[in-house]
Structures are given as structure tokens and as C-alpha cells.
Amino acid sequence: xxxxxxxxxxxxxxxxxxxxxxxxxxxxxxxxxxxxxxxxxxxxxxxxxxxxxxxxxxxxxxxxxxxxxxxxxxxxxxxxxxxxxxxxxxxxxxxxxxxxxxxxxxxxxxxxxxxxxxxxxxxxxxxxxxxxxxxxxxxxxxxxxxxxxxxxxxxxxxxxxxxxxxxxxxxxxxxxxxxxxxxxxxxxxxxxxxxxxxxxxxxxxxxxxxxxxxxxxxxxxxxxxxxxxxxxxxxxxxxxxxxxxxxxxxxxxxxxxxxxx
Ligand code: ZN
Numbered sequence: 001x002x003x004x005x006x007x008x009x010x011x012x013x014x015x016x017x018x019x020x021x022x023x024x025x026x027x028x029x030x031x032x033x034x035x036x037x038x039x040x041x042x043x044x045x046x047x048x049x050x051x052x053x054x055x056x057x058x059x060x061x062x063x064x065x066x067x068x069x070x071x072x073x074x075x076x077x078x079x080x081x082x083x084x085x086x087x088x089x090x091x092x093x094x095x096x097x098x099x100x101x102x103x104x105x106x107x108x109x110x111x112x113x114x115x116x117x118x119x120x121x122x123x124x125x126x127x128x129x130x131x132x133x134x135x136x137x138x139x140x141x142x143x144x145x146x147x148x149x150x151x152x153x154x155x156x157x158x159x160x161x162x163x164x165x166x167x168x169x170x171x172x173x174x175x176x177x178x179x180x181x182x183x184x185x186x187x188x189x190x191x192x193x194x195x196x197x198x199x200x201x202x203x204x205x206x207x208x209x210x211x212x213x214x215x216x217x218x219x220x221x222x223x224x225x226x227x228x229x230x231x232x233x234x235x236x237x238x239x240x241x242x243x244x245x246x247x248x249x250x251x252x253x254x255x256x257x258x259x260x261x
Pocket of ligand 1: 152198
């Protein structure tokens with residue numbers, strides 16, 4: 001069993017900021033893919049915003065088991081058509097892991113349906129991540145807490161719907177706390193949001209963070225076949241009803257006609 005994984009990177013800061021390109025010469029997406037590929041059951045490739053269809057064609061998504069998404073400065077440049085395609089892939093069973101500032105990405109907001117806002121501060125604070133769900137597969141192999149010496153602060157209130165599970169809570173030196181590892185199910189797809197990963201810090205080189213990402217890919221993987229025609233809304237005619245019925249009352253639509261969407 002191989003989990004086909006795509007690490008999507010916006011790839012803007014890596015091209016424009018020397019601190020970021022020094023930390024991640026192959027991009028954050030390249031660093032994350034390299035980490036994931038150390039697992040023999042994961043086959044990770046990368047895709048970026050700048051590629052045709054952002055590297056997320058229908059064919060590519062159809063064969064992707066788990067997608068990871070890092071975006072920040074160019075959320076608005078992601079085409080709505082690709083966003084809808086990504087969401088449909090999730091509803092039909094693809095796993096999706098949102099990283100750090102992807103809380104404001106178009107697919108995250110579309111899948112959450114809430115503002116996804118938070119408070120923030122860029123001051124290189126220590127972040128302490130506490131495991132709040134000890135037996136959770138995403139926390140496998142981790143101590144009860146781990147620390148990142150320099151991170152951006154994200155603080156509550158975090159404008160997300162109530163998660164299915166909370167896996168991590170972060171504390172920051174300045175006093176704020178944050179739900180930094182949360183899971184959701186959307187349609188047939190597993191979703192995980194993981195907070196750390198500010199571009200000017202070496203977060204994706206951290207061993208514990210790498211463990212979380214590898215665990216998360218394994219957790220998000222859904223071995224079942226994709227649900228087909230996941231957004232279809234068929235109009236079933238009276239004569240096709242499972243039990244025999246007689247039509248009653250007035251109606252607006254004709255048999256077989258498409259409804260409004
Ligand atoms: Zn950041």
C-alpha cells in the first residue's frame with residue numbers, strides 16, 4: 001500500500017525572501033515532501049501555484065490520496081475552479097492537510113464555512129504544543145508536549161467550526177493559546193489543520209513536526225474507492241420510485257429535469 005501524496009506550496013516567499021530561501025532551498029513544499037518520502041509507504045510529490053492549473057489538474061487529484069496545502073501571500077491567486085475541484089476531491093474521499101497560514105486559504109474557508117480568523121503576532125516566541133488526545137494516530141510517538149523555540153503566535157478565538165477532534169493545543173510565550181491541531185470530516189474526506197509552519201523559522205526541519213506530518217498523512221489516507229458524482233442531485237421520476245406511488249398535487253418540475261443548484 002502506497003499513499004500517493006501531493007505537497008502543494010504557494011512558493012512565493014521562497015522566491016522573494018532570502019531568509020526563507022536559505023531555510024528552504026527546495027521550498028517548504030520540497031522540504032515537507034522529502035520528509036514524507038522517508039516513509040516507505042508514502043510517495044510524495046510537489047505542486048505549486050505557478051504551475052498550469054496550480055499543478056492540481058483533475059487527473060492529478062483523481063490519483064492523489066492525500067494533499068497538503070501551504071499558502072499565505074497569494075490565497076487570492078488560486079483559481080476558484082481549482083478550489084472547487086479540490087473540495088470535490090475531499091468530499092469524494094481525498095485527505096487534505098492544511099498547514100499554518102492555510103487557515104485563510106480558499107479551500108479551507110470553503111470547507112469550514114466560517115471566517116477562520118485568528119489573532120497573530122510575529123515575534124519569534126516559543127510555542128509549546130500539548131497533545132490533547134494521547135491515543136490519536138496523529139500524535140503517535142510524540143511526548144506529552146514539545147516546543148518550537150521560534151514561531152509566529154496564532155491566538156484564540158479561532159473562527160473555525162467545532163472540530164471533530166482536538167489533537168494539539170498550543171501555548172505561546174506571550175500568553176495566548178490556540179487549537180493548533182484539529183480534525184474534520186467533510187463528505188468522505190478526512191481533514192487536518194496543523195498550525196506551526198511560519199516561513200521565516202525552521203519549523204519543517206523539526207523532528208516532532210515531521211512526525212506529526214507523517215502521522216497525519218497516514219491518518220488522512222482513505223483506502224476506499226472515491227465516491228463518484230459526489231455533487232450530483234438526480235431528479236427521480238414517479239415511475240422510478242422504489243415503492244409504487246401516485247403523483248399528487250401541483251408541481252414545478254418535469255420528469256428528469258435538472259433542479260436549481
Ligand atoms: Zn506565518
